[in-house]
Amino acid sequence: MVKQQLIMEKALELFAKQGFEATSVQQITEHCGISKGAFYLSFKSKDELILALIDHFMIQVISDIDYTVKNTNSDELLYDFYFATFTSFHKHADFAKILIKEQMHSFNEELLSKMHYYDKLNEQVILSMIERLYGEEIQPIKYDLIYCIKGFMSTYSQLFLFFNVPLDLNLLAQSLVEKTNLLARHTTIPFISEDLIKMFKQPTNEEVTKEQIIELLEQKIEEIEELVEKESLILLKQHLLEPDLSPVIVRGLLENIRNHPHCKWISYVLRSYFHF
Template sequence: MMKKQLIMEKALELFAKHGFEATSVQQITEHCGISKGAFYLSFKSKDELILALIDHFMMQITSDIDYIVRNTKDDKELLYQFYYATFDSFHKHSDFAKILIKEQTQTFNQEFMLKMHYYNRLIQNIILSLLERLYGDEVKQTKFDLIYCIKGFMSTYSELFLFYNAPLDLDLLSKSLVEKTNLLARHTTIPFVSQELIQMIKQPLNEEVTKEQILKIIEQRIAEMDEPIEKESLILLKQQLLDPTLPRAIVKGLLENISNHPHCKWISYLLRCYFEF
């Protein structure tokens, strides 16, 4: 296991018990069995470690639901698959999801808030594309309200199993939220959230990812990867970024090769956006 990954996993155990504020670097290093010097070789501070955990958690969820929305061909199944993937991802990362929901009620630095706004915008854009695909002009006036309704479903229903130990029946939950979303989409007539309001409250996406940044991430993953199929796919995708000569079908197949690997989900998401799949 890489040292950064070890620190993140062990720190998460402590954050789950004590929260961000009450957990010290000293406690983290003792729990990991490493020196403070080794910690600071991986992370400049505890805040940087927390931001890395947020990145990991939000990248997994964002890439999971983006993959579903882009690759579910049957419109009748799309909304169900979206909700299923969302809550399945929350469940897989429930330890950190609990911490994040609790800690967001406290005061965080601006970097934390900008990061959360960034991922919030990405998820809003995914939901918007889903709504436009499923309902088209039917929700032209209400689609931004619907985005907030769906985000509300995602947040409040996740709390049921994260904090109240309600049994998680993903199939029933997804079907129930599909019914509610369809009712709202087809019968809501009075919009509150307009496109003008969305533009007014938008935060700038300070973390727009450039081609050079994508190449850097790919190179890091290639260096870390042992699995031959994923590694070769990343090498070919890197070449495609530098010199786009492969047919789209081949590029799509290469993306499929890496999309389910836990360390490749984010780069898969970035490449899907870059190549417009």
């Protein structure tokens, strides 16, 4: 067995019993029957080991689901998606349990960032699936549907992860297909808009450059027809290029665009950029 794989498997046994925080590198090396030096040849730290385990687990789950979505005909797609999801969770149940417990009380930014990354990959897979299944029919409610499907995945997986209940995965998949179809075909009040999704994806202020904001402004200026909002966007763009407006005027311009359905994202970005 490759040493790195041995360390990951043995560490997983300890993490399952004690959690991430309570397990030390010393305990891991003793459980593996190796020296600390051998451990550090494979992993720089315990945190790096944990992230490697997350990568291993999430890549397995995401790749299983993604393969199913890309290689199943539409008639069976939703059923196969749910069946593959819960089969994968069941297959990797030991680490799935640890991960769910740790996320509930973890303040480790790397761990949370890593899980956020895989969560976004999962959303992309779900989005491609529902667009194939329902087409234009679900455009207004597609993000709500994504979150409902993610909720099904999370909630129902806990039944066999934490309660040791014997489950019929075939029946579970059939049941969730019915629920998802009902939501897709009868939901009429969307909550999660395109702009709200963009806010969720908002990068840090340091990552948003003036050039990127100007590009966003130019796009919105082309899209918006309302005179007040369009003029406000033009003035905000000019202020970014040559700052000459007072903070009070800038705030007023931002108020002009804040409630426009197509300006919520750019308003949010500008407020962060100007530290308002």
